[in-house]
Amino acid sequence: MKRAADATLLIAPGCPHCPQVLAALSELVKEGLIGRLEVINIAAHPEAxxxxxxxxxxxxxxxxxxxxGLHSPSELRRWAERARKGAGIGPxxxxxxxxxxxxxxxxxxxxHPEELKALLEMLQGHPPIAVRVGISALVxxxxxxxxxxALIPRLGELTRDPEPATRxxxxxxxxxxxxxxxxxxxxALLKDEAEQVREIAREALEALEHPGRWGDQKREGA
Known part of the structure; x- marks a missing residue:
């Protein structure tokens, strides 16, 4: 049997939804879906x-x-079950x-920059456009x-993915x-069968040949 996840809850005086969430999480502790619950009042401990x-x-x-924010007991149960199963941060x-x-x-x-790897795994399997665009923003x-x-080897594998969008x-x-x-x-991608892939590969090569250009573009767009 996999170990139940621990949980932390931050609350504050006057918070209208805190009692409901506290009650729902406490119930999950009683059921064994959460192993331990730490409750912190941020009025007393703002550092938390x-x-x-x-x-x-x-x-x-x-x-x-x-x-x-407010989450229903069923939502909190779903996240607790995912945590116990070790579903990873991707969901x-x-x-x-x-x-x-x-x-x-x-x-x-x-x-948590180490979680970039989980984002790359989400590229495969036709993710919704909102997810694909969001992953780009995060990367x-x-x-x-x-x-x-550190993820260059994994990105190299993705350049051989069957889907042109992923490549x-x-x-x-x-x-x-x-x-x-x-x-x-x-x-190698300059010879890709998809024009979109070839074009982006050319742009990416140019970015490598002109270090700092990406940072300049980000500042100009800010």
Whole structure:
């Protein structure tokens, strides 16, 4: 039997939804779906809110999953079950992007850049356009970082994916690594059967040959 996940709940005086969420999480503790529940009043411990990167309550973490606001008992149960099964962080990002919570996803990926790998796995299997666009925004946020460069081998595998859209995304992300070692992978895509892939591969190669251009473009668009 897999171990139940632990949970943390941030509350504050006057919070209208905190009692409902506390009651629902407490019930999951009684049922054994949550192993331990830590409740923190951020009025007494504001450092807890800063550490969580939130200004809103109720805020909760169930295993790896961070949630804000009122959630029904059935929703909380679903996240607790996912945490116990070790479903990974992918479902959280997918739901956040599908619901348009991009800023929330950006905040998390900044704090947990190692979760980029889970985002790349979501590219396969025809994700909804909102998810695909959201993944691009999250990867672009970490352009040129060690976390993205570490995924060059996985991106290389994705350049051979059957779906042209996935190969095109992989080419774009290889350009964002800023790492010359990605160039051979991009040159191979210059002969891709899909025009879109070839074009993005050319642009990505140009980005590698002109370090800093991506950062300049981001500043101009800010």
């Amino acid at each position: 809110a800063r550490a969580a990167g939130t200004r809103s309550v109720p805020w909760m973490r169930i295993g790896p999953y961070e949630l804000t 959280w990002y997918r739901e956040a992007l599908e619901e348009g919570r991009l800023e929330e996803a950006l905040s998390r990926i900044r704090r 672009e946020e970490l352009a040129g970082t060690d976390a993205l460069r 095109a995304d992989a080419a774009h992300y290889l350009g964002l690594t800023g790492d010359p070692s990605a160039a051979p992978l991009l040159r």
